[in-house]
Amino acid sequence: MNKAELVIEVQKLMGAATSKAAAERVIDAVLAGVKRGLRRDKEVTLVGFGTFAAAVRPARRGFNPHTKKPMKIPAIRTVRFKAGTDLRAIA
Numbered sequence: 001m002n003k004a005e006l007v008i009e010v011q012k013l014m015g016a017a018t019s020k021a022a023a024e025r026v027i028d029a030v031l032a033g034v035k036r037g038l039r040r041d042k043e044v045t046l047v048g049f050g051t052f053a054a055a056v057r058p059a060r061r062g063f064n065p066h067t068k069k070p071m072k073i074p075a076i077r078t079v080r081f082k083a084g085t086d087l088r089a090i091a
Helices: 003-014 020-041 085-090
Strands: 043-046 050-057 060-063 070-073 076-083
Touching (some): 020 043
Antiparallel strands (some): 043 050, 060 070
8 A cells, every 4th residue: 555545545534524635634744743753752652553663773794795895884773663463463
């Protein structure tokens, strides 16, 4: 499912009186809230759905697959997701 399909699904769940534009604004607001929560609190928990957590992947040594020469891979900030019990039951 991509964002356009998600917008249509949210529109259906909210009822016939809701437009696609309103459903898209709802999705954008939720995603912006998750981003803001990760920046501020480093973790966003949606009970039954899951937990988004900010994490740092440490620097490490790797190699260039083309030249086989060693190289340093820098540390990177990333987001991890742990599915909640309700979501795990579906998958």
